Amino acid sequence: MPNDEACVREEAAGGVSRRTFLTAGIVVLGGAISALLGATGLSYFISPAFKKDEEDWVDIGRASDMKPGAPLKVDFVARKRDAWVVTEKRSSAWVSTDGKEFTVFDPRCTHLGCPYRWDQAREQFLCPCHAAVFDAKGQVVSGPPPRPLDRFAAKVVEGRLLIQPQAIKGAA
Amino acid sequence: MRAPTMTEVRDWVNERTGFETVWNALLERHIPEAKGPVAWAYTLGSASMFVFTLQAVTGALLAMNYVPSTDHAYDSVRFIGSSVLMGGFIRGLHHYGASFMVVLVVAHMLRIYLMGSYKYPREGTWMVGVLLFLVVIGFGFTGYLLPWDQKAYWATAVGTNIAGQTPVVGGMVAKILKGGADMGAPTLTRFYALHVLVLPGVIGVLLGVHLFLVVWHGISEPPTRMGGKGGSRG
Numbered sequence: 001m002p003n004d005e006a007c008v009r010e011e012a013a014g015g016v017s018r019r020t021f022l023t024a025g026i027v028v029l030g031g032a033i034s035a036l037l038g039a040t041g042l043s044y045f046i047s048p049a050f051k052k053d054e055e056d057w058v059d060i061g062r063a064s065d066m067k068p069g070a071p072l073k074v075d076f077v078a079r080k081r082d083a084w085v086v087t088e089k090r091s092s093a094w095v096s097t098d099g100k101e102f103t104v105f106d107p108r109c110t111h112l113g114c115p116y117r118w119d120q121a122r123e124q125f126l127c128p129c130h131a132a133v134f135d136a137k138g139q140v141v142s143g144p145p146p147r148p149l150d151r152f153a154a155k156v157v158e159g160r161l162l163i164q165p166q167a168i169k170g171a172a
Numbered sequence: 173m174r175a176p177t178m179t180e181v182r183d184w185v186n187e188r189t190g191f192e193t194v195w196n197a198l199l200e201r202h203i204p205e206a207k208g209p210v211a212w213a214y215t216l217g218s219a220s221m222f223v224f225t226l227q228a229v230t231g232a233l234l235a236m237n238y239v240p241s242t243d244h245a246y247d248s249v250r251f252i253g254s255s256v257l258m259g260g261f262i263r264g265l266h267h268y269g270a271s272f273m274v275v276l277v278v279a280h281m282l283r284i285y286l287m288g289s290y291k292y293p294r295e296g297t298w299m300v301g302v303l304l305f306l307v308v309i310g311f312g313f314t315g316y317l318l319p320w321d322q323k324a325y326w327a328t329a330v331g332t333n334i335a336g337q338t339p340v341v342g343g344m345v346a347k348i349l350k351g352g353a354d355m356g357a358p359t360l361t362r363f364y365a366l367h368v369l370v371l372p373g374v375i376g377v378l379l380g381v382h383l384f385l386v387v388w389h390g391i392s393e394p395p396t397r398m399g400g401k402g403g404s405r406g
Contacts (some may be wrong), residue, residue, distance in 0.1 A: 037229070040261060041229060041230070041258075041262065043258050044233050044259060044262050045233060045236070047256060047257035047258070050257075083237070083248070083251055083255070084239065084244055084247035084251040085244065085247075
């Protein structure tokens with residue numbers, strides 16, 4: 001680094017030269033600005049790693065409308081928020097209740113995804129595609145399905161039945 | 173085997189890259205002596221470059237959450253402000269930085285003009301600088317549309333209509349800017365592509381040439397009065 005004669009003189013006299021002082025100033029201020037901006041930008045960039053998954057509860061009706069006995073097929077529209085995109089998907093679920101607890105089944109057969117139906121006379125779920133049969137609790141009675149009916153998480157809030165239409169695999 | 177000292181590492185790299193020559197040429201070069209406001213006026217070019225760097229970094233971050241589509245642009249910008257950590261701050265930096273960038277390059281241009289720094293042999297630096305100024309204005313014009321809110325939409329409607337007033341070629345220019353007869357989806361994608369792909373490429377090349385010329389010619393002295401008395405050398 002080329003040094004002016006003045007710098008050499010000042011430093012020889014035991015002082016801090018103007019050049020050294022300004023260099024230190026640039027390093028300190030520049031470092032502070034870079035650290036602040038860098039930390040801000042970095043937190044923006046890595047923030048998805050610390051974001052909690054949002055729970056998408058779908059309101060599918062009054063809980064008191066669901067009576068014990070025959071399971072009820074409920075159609076609903078699931079609004080899913082994906083950052084700035086909101087998608088609406090028409091879907092349905094089978095709801096059965098004993099009057100207190102609610103059990104909500106994914107409306108697709110666990111064999112190959114066909115929509116099944118409730119047979120009131122036999123009190124069983126029947127799938128038309130490959131003759132699968134499930135009982136009222138979703139357990140496999142006969143046919144090819146590898147596991148019981150998939151369920152949706154359900155809860156009652158202020159008299160409304162809320163579900164999360166993401167299948168919980170093979171929960172019995 | 174002992175660990176190499178810092179000096180040895182520096183010498184090793186320097187021998188293979190010659191970075192010290194570049195470093196000295198860029199940062200250890202001689203600049204005119206000046207004091208007070210005149211000295212501050214010499215910092216305007218570097219200040220513009222600092223804000224430009226800031227715009228590039230914040231812009232890259234914003235682009236991670238922005239969609240140049242008429243149905244999602246506004247929502248994605250709102251999402252940045254409401255749901256991304258520090259999103260509002262990053263967008264604020266880019267927003268105010270954009271305005272400040274224009275202020276700085278105009279001030280820089282005035283400094284060059286008022287001190288006569290554009291004169292021989294620095295005409296090339298000045299000409300490239302004028303192009304850089306136009307690119308900065310282009311950044312401002314194209315970036316203004318991207319939030320796709322009422323202000324953005326109508327400002328661009330006015331801007332493209334002004335272009336449309338040009339005799340003979342106006343209609344064509346307006347259509348090229350808008351990507352069609354009316355403003356809409358193609359206008360937004362066009363402005364986005366210009367803002368984040370075309371103009372950054374252009375400004376990179378022009379800035380490289382501009383900086384090379386600045387270093388090549390050195391910084392001009394502040395003007396002095398005839399007869400050597402007074403002037404701004406203090």
